[in-house]
Amino acid sequence: MKILGISGLENSVPFKREAWPGLDEHEYRMAQGMDSAAALVVDGVLVAAAAEERFDRQKHSARFPREAIRFCLAEAGLSIYDIDEIAHGFDYEPYRELYLHDSFSKARYEQVYSHEAILAQVQRDLPGCPLEKIHFVGHHLAHAASAALTSGWDECLVVVNDAMGEVESISVYHFREGKLQRLRTISANDSIGVLYSLVTLHLGFEFNSDEYKIMGLAPYGDPTRFRPFFEKHLELRDDGTIRIPILRLNHTRDECEYYSATRAYLEEHLIPHRQRNQSVNPNHEDVAAALQECLERCVMHVCEHFGEQTGLRRIALAGGVALNCTANGKLLRSGLFDEVYIQPVAGDDGSALGAALYRASLTDLICNRRMPTPLLGPGCTQIEIDAALARHAGKIRVQRFDSLRATCECAAHLIAEGKVLAWHRGRMEYGPRALGNRSILADPRRHQMRDRINAMVKKRESFRPFAPACSIEDAHRWFEISPGIHLPYMVSIVYVRPDMRAQLPAITHVNGTARLQTVSHADNPDFHELLLAVGRVTGGQMVLNTSFNVKGQPIVNTPDEAIETFLGTGIDCLFLENFYVTRATA
Incomplete structure (x- = not known):
């Protein structure tokens, strides 16, 4: 069984540019489907994988991963006609009705999110590929599969934490005997990933790109000054979920598109936003420290609750928030779990891997072993x-x-x-x-x-x-x-x-x-x-x-x-x- 996983939503940013011309360039990064990639799984074994950015030289490229696909096929000595399935790491079909209430949302769905939009790209870049081979895997399900099915474990807790999938920001699964059972989801309206990215932008860095810089800045600051702000705006609930009220301030289409009401609230109640040419000062350091502490509280809360609820002592993580090394280190040292596995390609490029592995798992043709160091891209002759x-x-x-x-x-x-x-x-x-x-x-x-x-x-x-x-x-x-x-x-x-x-x-x-x-x-x-x-x-x-x-x-x-x-x-x-x-x- 030869399965090609792919990720990315090529039309996401172009649609936004046409619908909202004249935005600050950095606001166009508030979009789904960046970091497109391809991953090839043959008889349950990952044999090649790469992000499209390494070929088209556009950082965080969202283009259909044509060159990454070509590499994967060439590495395995295959043609596209040898592939049994292509699995895409998004599936908006279950939410189609949500987009049909007005012409604008309907157009976005049809041009960006729909199966038909992806199939058109397959026809364009993979001519002759039978469209019945194309399958779609929910984004968080793909992330979960990428962690569970490379963990090498028969059973574990899986937590997916990112800005958002189709409609969710955190998903929790129980993985057992090759199957993923979803236990809980948290809405994208309460996304710790989005909050972290918005404060990253507020501090003068790039949304959905520079969050790791805030992680590096945080140790220079003192979290105590702004701790009350973030404690107020991150509610840890008894059922293991979270709520972030300031993300729910956005009501109009424009506000929801680039979180303008939340950003205005940060401007008024946190500190003034930092201009990109402005030096970083102690205020910025202290905000970064408190934000990082806030994210760690969220991670620990969710993982601890569901670890206790299930009794599982192993946990696997994926999603962009799982690339926060400081939070990962704290979880490792916490003693909450005997073993912690962070899937190394935890961002959206890894959803290509997860989509392929999930489809492979449905056939029981899967080799669940701990992912080696992921040296899976091109070499040179x-x-x-x-x-x-x-x-x-x-x-x-x-x-x-x-x-x-x-x-x-x-x-x-x-x-x-x-x-x-x-x-x-x-x-x-x-x-x-x-x-x-x-x-x-x-x-x-x-x-x-x-x-x-x-x-x-x-x-x-x-x-x-x-x-x-x-x-x-x-x-x-x-x-x-x-x-x-x-x-x-x-x-x-x-x-x-x-x-x-x-x-x-x-x-x-x-x-x-x-x-x-x-x-x-x-x-x-x-x-x-x-x-x-x-x-x-x-x-x-x-x-x-x-x-x-x-x-x-x-x-x-x-x-x-x-x-x-x-x-x-x-x-x-x-x-x-x-x-x-x-x-x-x-």
């Missing part, structure tokens, strides 16, 4: 590397090593010398995190490294921390975790050991935490080999690891993109498989 090197021949110098070990030894010495290097090797990561195959790497021991990388390539806010990648064998020396604990996805915050914080200034956040990725030989043997080589030189099997991209662009995909990004930044050198690339003028 020697022909592609040679061609890229040739195209840039006048701008670069190239040295080829004859083995991975020699490559890693060279890279390790450069890192120890304080160089910042780009590392492009193997298959690209599926999901938002750079997990060692499309990375910028540096020495975590150097205090100035954070500012240096920001200045030379990332161009990002100074308050945002960088993450460490550490061998699984060495991680417990540096971080407050048990020996051998498996944290391969970079989705949880842990504490740096107090006596080690001064030794790791580039990756230790202001509150003593780090967004740790542990790396084992089984997870990623090449990256693991590099960390071992770094350890032989520095005494610590660890690097600062950040994504290989510049601000506003997706992570690089091809060798050409790797070389062009390297040349366009201040990165010291590039390792492209076993090729060591420097500038011709260096």
Whole structure:
């Protein structure tokens, strides 16, 4: 059984632009269906997956994932005619009647949300594909399947938490014997994800994109000043649900479309909104701290209630809110559950995976094993590397090593010398995190490294921390975790050991935490080999690891993109498989 999962609603933003011309550009991100992707499941096993943004180079692209589909098919040696089913990670059909009460809503449904709109895109980009092969999976059901069916467990609690699915913001499921039983949903009218995004926008950042920046800003602030505001506006109910009254202030179509009444309330009762060119000040830090605390209260409340109600001691999480590493770390440390699994592609690109896995589960052809490090995107051939090197021949110098070990030894010495290097090797990561195959790497021991990388390539806010990648064998020396604990996805915050914080200034956040990725030989043997080589030189099997991209662009995909990004930044050198690339003028 070959099932192709897809996500995204291509017409969502174009429809909004036509209906509401002249909005602030950032308000057009208040739309469903971003982060389109494709994932291919063959006989219950995930074999390839990628987000469309890595191909069309539009961050958070919502386009029909034509190029991602082409990659998945090519990776498996299949054509579209070999596919048994295509599963889309939204299904608005059960809510059709809600959209038929006026001509505007009806037009939006028909052009953006309907099965017919998606089928038209399939016909356009996959000509000849039989339309009877297309199936639709509810958005939260897809998210839930993406977590439950990659957890490796026979039974667990599943919590999906995002801005919204079709009509809901949180869904809770009991997963048992391959089936998902929905226990509770919370309406999108009470979405903690939407509230977090609106305050993100209020603080001068991007809605539905920059929430992780608020997570990084929060430790600089004191939550006590604005805690009463958020306690007032997040009601924790005895049945495990929540209510957020200020999201219910929006009544007209315009108010509901871009939450203008809620935003006006924030302006009047919280603090004035921050202009994008305005410096971040202590007021913004304190709001961020209180907002993050508010989100954590919500997560803990929902998870604790349904954990106690079901008696389940394992929990799996998905949805965009599940990418909040600080909340995940708190849940991990809480002791509420014996095991916590966060599906690493928890955002909407992961709903493509979930849609495919859910459809596969209906046939009982599913291989439920813990998702490995999701290195599921394109790799590159020697022909592609040679061609890229040739195209840039006048701008670069190239040295080829004859083995991975020699490559890693060279890279390790450069890192120890304080160089910042780009590392492009193997298959690209599926999901938002750079997990060692499309990375910028540096020495975590150097205090100035954070500012240096920001200045030379990332161009990002100074308050945002960088993450460490550490061998699984060495991680417990540096971080407050048990020996051998498996944290391969970079989705949880842990504490740096107090006596080690001064030794790791580039990756230790202001509150003593780090967004740790542990790396084992089984997870990623090449990256693991590099960390071992770094350890032989520095005494610590660890690097600062950040994504290989510049601000506003997706992570690089091809060798050409790797070389062009390297040349366009201040990165010291590039390792492209076993090729060591420097500038011709260096």
